[in-house]
Amino acid sequence: MKVIILGADGFCGWPTTLHLSAHGCDVVMVDNLSRRNIDNELEVRSLTPISFMGERIAAWREISGRCLAYHNFDVAKNYKRLLSLIEQEKPEAIVHFAEQRSAPYSMKSPRHKRYTVDNNLNATNNVLCAIVESGLDVHLVHLGTMGVYGYGTAGMQIPEGYLPVKLEVAPGVLVEKEILYPPDPGSIYHMTKTQDALLFYYYNKNDGVRVTDLHQGIVWGTQTAETAVDERLINRFDYDGDYGTVLNRFLMQAAVGHHLTVHGTGGQTRAFIHIQDTVRCIELAIRNPPLSGDRVNILNQQTETHQVRALAEKVRQITGAEIAFVKNPRVEASENALQVANDKFLSLGLNPITLDDGLLTEVTEIAMKYRHRVDLSKIPCTSLWRP
Numbered sequence: 001m002k003v004i005i006l007g008a009d010g011f012c013g014w015p016t017t018l019h020l021s022a023h024g025c026d027v028v029m030v031d032n033l034s035r036r037n038i039d040n041e042l043e044v045r046s047l048t049p050i051s052f053m054g055e056r057i058a059a060w061r062e063i064s065g066r067c068l069a070y071h072n073f074d075v076a077k078n079y080k081r082l083l084s085l086i087e088q089e090k091p092e093a094i095v096h097f098a099e100q101r102s103a104p105y106s107m108k109s110p111r112h113k114r115y116t117v118d119n120n121l122n123a124t125n126n127v128l129c130a131i132v133e134s135g136l137d138v139h140l141v142h143l144g145t146m147g148v149y150g151y152g153t154a155g156m157q158i159p160e161g162y163l164p165v166k167l168e169v170a171p172g173v174l175v176e177k178e179i180l181y182p183p184d185p186g187s188i189y190h191m192t193k194t195q196d197a198l199l200f201y202y203y204n205k206n207d208g209v210r211v212t213d214l215h216q217g218i219v220w221g222t223q224t225a226e227t228a229v230d231e232r233l234i235n236r237f238d239y240d241g242d243y244g245t246v247l248n249r250f251l252m253q254a255a256v257g258h259h260l261t262v263h264g265t266g267g268q269t270r271a272f273i274h275i276q277d278t279v280r281c282i283e284l285a286i287r288n289p290p291l292s293g294d295r296v297n298i299l300n301q302q303t304e305t306h307q308v309r310a311l312a313e314k315v316r317q318i319t320g321a322e323i324a325f326v327k328n329p330r331v332e333a334s335e336n337a338l339q340v341a342n343d344k345f346l347s348l349g350l351n352p353i354t355l356d357d358g359l360l361t362e363v364t365e366i367a368m369k370y371r372h373r374v375d376l377s378k379i380p381c382t383s384l385w386r387p
């Protein structure tokens with residue numbers, strides 16, 4: 001199967017590239033290296049020593065004997081290049097990771113808000129438009145987020161994308177419908193993902209584009225079976241206050257003797273998935289595409305939910321790190337419950353890695369090994385939702 005991966009140099013894109021290549025796919029990578037440039041802007045680097053793209057490709061060829069094609073261009077700005085790549089390669093699937101994915105970065109300033117909206121919406125619209133213009137029946141697999149649902153569910157389990165509703169159209173006459181789950185974004189970044197969903201809905205309805213939208217939870221961990229084989233293939237580990245996500249940050253903080261930075265009461269509950277399960281889910285998604293005429297297929301790509309203070313407590317018990325409750329820089333509910341349906345991936349055969357299986361290995365092998373690379377000044381979250 002030929003697959004184009006947009007955003008193939010990123011935290012999820014690189015291990016997905018290697019996983020699909022190792023499992024028999026012919027992978028074409030696209031990335032404009034904007035994420036590496038944002039590291040330059042923020043004057044921070046991955047905790048792990050990631051190689052240049054050329055070194056990554058050469059190392060994978062040496063180790064696996066497989067070739068990876070790579071194109072460096074901006075998917076949001078270079079429509080013609082994207083269209084001609086699709087026309088030339090005729091992929092069966094395109095996996096779309098090519099968006100600015102940090103909520104704090106998207107809230108830093110008006111410039112960051114506008115960049116995130118321009119980049120993410122134009123990237124998604126360009127891919128959809130190019131698939132239609134190519135005339136090819138390409139399955140688009142997009143990485144969305146659990147954050148499109150908001151986190152206040154009034155005790156209800158979040159369904160996979162669609163909400164069944166009953167409308168009383170006349171006294172005593174009930175009509176049953178399924179509607180897209182009402183969007184409730186908590187940052188400019190999350191808002192772009194809710195708008196992506198509308199683009200998918202429209203291009204699917206009007207042009208019959210086959211789309212799978214994966215509403216993914218917070219990804220934790222670093223390595224997958226393929227990235228762990230050789231240090232030149234190592235995955236990135238973001239720990240800074242803008243791009244580091246909560247559990248990986250706590251693991252890094254414990255490794256360097258920093259207190260665990262719990263925002264507010266830590267009563268926020270979020271959904272999580274290990275990076276190894278991310279790549280498995282994407283393979284399951286591309287091998288189980290929607291059929292022609294199907295509506296957008298939405299799957300919740302998460303395996304467990306945890307409250308932030310419970311995560312901190314778990315890391316404290318393992319490492320002895322201290323917990324600090326710091327002022328929350330975000331505007332978000334201080335406490336919420338979260339229950340999420342993930343029946344679709346389980347029925348496709350996903351056997352989830354849980355926090356308890358992998359947590360200790362991650363702390364010892366990665367965070368401890370590379371702790372000398374941490375810049376302590378980059379740990380605090382300085383991006384404010386309301387400056």
Ligand code: NAD
Pocket residue numbers: 006007008009010011012013030031032033034035036073074075076077096097098099100101119123143144145146216217218219220245
């Ligand atoms: P990342 O920033 O590490 O990777 C994104 C990649 O896309 C980067 O390499 C970047 O250079 C590239 N890119 C961005 N805009 C581009 C453009 N216009 N043209 C070409 N390349 C472009 O992010 P990630 O953590 O790998 O996330 C990938 C996707 O998964 C994102 O869409 C994100 O919203 C989603 N997601 C991530 C997480 C997580 O915890 N990391 C959780 C849920 C969903």
Ligand code: USQ
Pocket residue numbers: 101102103104144145146147148216217218219243244245246247249261262263264266268270271308328330332381
């Ligand atoms: N948090 C802390 N301490 C920290 C960092 C974060 O308490 O040091 C809290 C935040 O306030 C928030 C929660 O932890 O309540 C999650 O924050 P996060 O930075 O780990 O995750 P988030 O901003 O939601 O974004 C990440 C990815 C994004 C993805 C999203 C999935 O960066 O790309 O879409 O997770 S989800 O959260 O399910 O929407």
